[in-house]
Amino acid sequence: MKAQSYHYPESEQDLGNGTYFVNTEVEEKTDENGRTYWEYSQELRSYTNTAVPEEVAAWRLRAVTTLADMSQGIEDFLNSLPEPDRTVAKEAWYSGTTVKRESATVGAFQQVFQLSSEEVDNLFIQAANISI
Structure with a gap:
């Protein structure tokens, strides 16, 4: 214009x-x-929010990781945990309402997928910016 x-x-x-x-x-x-x-x-x-959120809705992060083709790796990781950690982590991932950026689970995913901190931050930013 x-x-x-x-x-x-x-x-x-x-x-x-x-x-x-x-x-x-x-x-x-x-x-x-x-x-x-x-x-x-x-x-x-x-405006697009580029600040890394402290936490996001769990469904948002699951959607972003699914689009990034990480679902099977996450499932394999969750299944590899010993009980009772496996049950708790699965409930948190699939039924929890939010995921904190600094959570132990996110830290474990980061190691499993060999992601940099910036890459994990970007997943959280993408999750926060989903528009439906």
């Missing part, structure tokens, strides 16, 4: 409702009265 302003536009304009305009292709022009104005393109975007 094209826009005009008699004030030099900021690179971004927050609309205050979770969206913002990114202003690009700024051109300085002169109107018929000799006044300077700027013409520019605007692209509407929405």
